[in-house]
Amino acid sequence: MLKQLSFTFFILIYVSSCKSSSNTTTSKTATLDHIFELAKKDDRQLLSFFTEMPKGGDLHHHASGTPYAEQFIENALADSAFINPKTYKLSKSKLADKDAIPIHEFLKSHPSQKDSIIDQWSVRNHKSNGRSGHDWFFESFPKFDAAFVGHESELLSQICEKAANDNIQYIETIINVPNVQDSVKLLADQNSWEKDNRPTEEKLEAWLTYFEEKGIDKWAKANADSLDAFLSRTNTHGIKLKFQTFGLRIFEDQSLIFGHTILSFKTALLTDNLVGVNFVAPEDNALALKNYKLHMQMFGFLKKKYPFVNVALHAGELVLGKGEAQPNDLTFHIDEALTIAKAKRIGHGVDISSEDRKDEILKFMKENGLAVEINLESNEVILETDKSAHPIKTYWESGVPICISTDDEGVLRTNLINQYILLTKYLPEITYSEVKELVYNGIKYSFLSEKEKNETLKALDQKFKLFESSFLNS
Numbered sequence: 503m504l505k506q507l508s509f510t511f512f513i514l515i516y517v518s519s520c521k522s523s524s525n526t527t528t529s530k531t532a533t534l535d536h537i538f539e540l541a542k543k544d545d546r547q548l549l550s551f552f553t554e555m556p557k558g559g560d561l562h563h564h565a566s567g568t569p570y571a572e573q574f575i576e577n578a579l580a581d582s583a584f585i586n587p588k589t590y591k592l593s594k595s596k597l598a599d600k601d602a603i604p605i606h607e608f609l610k611s612h613p614s615q616k617d618s619i620i621d622q623w624s625v626r627n628h629k630s631n632g633r634s635g636h637d638w639f640f641e642s643f644p645k646f647d648a649a650f651v652g653h654e655s656e657l658l659s660q661i662c663e664k665a666a667n668d669n670i671q672y673i674e675t676i677i678n679v680p681n682v683q684d685s686v687k688l689l690a691d692q693n694s695w696e697k698d699n700r701p702t703e704e705k706l707e708a709w710l711t712y713f714e715e716k717g718i719d720k721w722a723k724a725n726a727d728s729l730d731a732f733l734s735r736t737n738t739h740g741i742k743l744k745f746q747t748f749g750l751r752i753f754e755d756q757s758l759i760f761g762h763t764i765l766s767f768k769t770a771l772l773t774d775n776l777v778g779v780n781f782v783a784p785e786d787n788a789l790a791l792k793n794y795k796l797h798m799q800m801f802g803f804l805k806k807k808y809p810f811v812n813v814a815l816h817a818g819e820l821v822l823g824k825g826e827a828q829p830n831d832l833t834f835h836i837d838e839a840l841t842i843a844k845a846k847r848i849g850h851g852v853d854i855s856s857e858d859r860k861d862e863i864l865k866f867m868k869e870n871g872l873a874v875e876i877n878l879e880s881n882e883v884i885l886e887t888d889k890s891a892h893p894i895k896t897y898w899e900s901g902v903p904i905c906i907s908t909d910d911e912g913v914l915r916t917n918l919i920n921q922y923i924l925l926t927k928y929l930p931e932i933t934y935s936e937v938k939e940l941v942y943n944g945i946k947y948s949f950l951s952e953k954e955k956n957e958t959l960k961a962l963d964q965k966f967k968l969f970e971s972s973f974l975n976s
Contacts, residue, residue: 533974534935535934537934538933542926542930549919552922553668553919554972555922555969556669556941556962556965557668557671557944558670558671558962559673559674559905559945559958561674561873561905561944562849562850563674563675563911564675564676565658565676566647567909567913568657568908569650569657569660570912571646573660573912574592574623574649575609575619577649577657578605578648578649579605579609581594581648582605583605583648584598584599585602585603585604585608586601586602590623590645591645592647594648622642624913624915625639625913625915626915628883634824635883636824636825636886651680655732658675658732658736658743659738661673661675662739662741662743663739665741665918670918671965672743672744673744674949675744675745676748676780677729677746677747678747679728683765686718686721686762687761689717689761692755694757702796702799710764710803710804713760713761713764718761722765725747725765725772726769729747730775733745742958744776744950745777746779746814746949747776748780748781748782749765749779749781749782750762751785751787751797754789756796759793759797759800760800763779763800770811770812771810779801779812785835786826786831787826788826791826791827794831795838795842798838798839798842799842801815801843801844813846814849815843815849817839817848817850817851818835818853818854818857819881819884819885820852820885821853821886833857834857835857836848836857836863840867846872846873847872847874848873849907849909850874850881851875851876851897854893854896864900867897871903873902873943874903874905876904877909878925879909879916880909882924894929895928904943906940906941907944925940938966945958
C-alpha cells in the first residue's frame with residue numbers, strides 16, 4: 503500500500519476544485535502538474551512526492567559503488583579481514599599487506615575508528631578533510647574492494663531490497679568477475695603490442711585472433727557462468743536486475759585493455775543476464791586520455807564483429823582542472839563514443855558544450871534515440887559542476903533522451919530519490935508530465951529485450967496508476 507503523502511491537505515483542496523472536469527486525460531494531467539508545482543515549493547513535500555513516485559530504471563549504476571561503507575565494514579568483520587591503519591585499504595590476508603592489522607582490532611582501538619573508515623570509503627566529509635571530491639571518490643574503491651569481492655550475491659540482494667523500497671523497477675548494474683579478468687591478464691603481451699606497427703584495423707583483427715588462439719573463449723564462458731551464478735543466488739525482491747560488464751581504460755598495456763574488451767563482448771554473447779558492455783575508471787587519467795581514440799576504435803571494431811552486443815560508455819566526464827584533462831580532450835570524447843565506438847548511451851556527457859561538433863552531436867543523439875545518463879550528484883562531487891555549469895539543460899532543450907541515474911550510490915551517500923530532487927533544482931521549469939517521461943526513459947532506453955522491456959513498461963504503467971490515484975481519488 504502506498505504511504506500517505508505528507509502534503510495531502512493541499513492536494514485535497516486542489517483536487518476537490520477540479521472534480522467536475524477530472525474525467526478527461528487533459529484535466530488529470532493538468533491537476534498532477536499543478537500538484538507537482540505545489541510540491542516543488544517545499545523540499546519536504548518534494549521528498550515525500552519523489553519517495554512515493556515510481557522511478558523506472560537506474561541505468562548508470564556501479565554494483566561495487568552502491569553499498570554503503572557500513573555494509574562493507576560488516577562484510578570485513580565477517581571475513582576477519584585486515585586493514586592498513588594509514589591507508590585504510592582492506593585485505594583478506596595479512597600476507598597482502600604487512601602493515602595491516604585485523605579490522606576488529608582497529609575498530610576497538612578508538613570509538614571514532616568506524617567513522618574514520620566510513621569517511622575513507624566514501625566521499626562523506628571530504629571537504630572538511632581537505633581533499634577534492636574527484637580524488638577522494640576514485641581513491642575510495644581500492645580501499646573497500648576486498649569487502650565486495652566474494653559477497654556479490656549478498657550485496658546484490660541488499661541493493662535490490664533497497665531499490666524496491668525506493669520504488670525502482672529495474673537496475674542495469676555494472677559488475678565484473680575479478681579472477682576472470684586477472685586470468686586474461688596472463689594472455690596479454692605488452693611488448694608484442696608495442697612492436698606491432700600494422701594499421702589499427704589490421705592490428706586489432708590480428709590481436710583478436712591471437713586472444714582466441716590463447717583461449718579467451720574459455721574465459722568468456724567462465725565469466726558468463728560466474729555472472730549467472732551471481733544472479734541465481736540473488737534475491738531481487740521483485741526488481742528486474744541485469745548486468746553490464748566492462749574493461750578498464752587506465753592500464754599502460756593496451757593489449758590487456760583490448761583483451762578485457764574482447765572478454766566483455768564475448769561474454770555478452772553467452773548469457774542473457776549480461777545486456778551490455780562498458781568502460782570504467784577515470785576518463786581524465788593520463789593513460790585514458792592518451793589512448794582514448796584507440797579505445798574507441800577497439801569498441802568500434804568489436805561492435806562490427808558482434809553487432810548485437812549493446813554498448814554504453816562513460817564519455818565526456820571531463821572538466822578542466824580535474825584529473826589531467828586539457829582543453830583538446832574536451833572536444834571529441836562524446837563524438838567518438840557515439841560515432842566510432844557506436845555507443846547507444848553515454849554516461850555523464852558533461853563536456854558536451856566544449857565538443858567541436860556539439861550541435862551535430864546533439865542532433866545525432868536526438869534523431870537516433872541515443873540517450874545520456876545524467877548523474878547530477880556524482881557530477882557535483884567529482885567534477886564540481888553545479889546547476890549553472892551542468893549541461894542537462896542543453897540536452898533537455900535539444901530533445902536528447904535523458905535518463906536520471908545514481909552512478910555510485912554508496913560512495914556518494916545518496917540515492918535515486920535525491921537525483922530527482924536535484925533535477926527540479928537544475929530544471930526548475932520541469933513539469934510532472936516531463937518528469938514522468940524521464941522515468942519511462944529508464945526502461946525505454948534500457949538494454950532489456952523487447953519482450954522484457956514491454957513487460958516492465960506495463961508494470962510501470964500500473965505503478966503510476968496507483969501512485970496517481972492515491973491522491974487524485976482522495
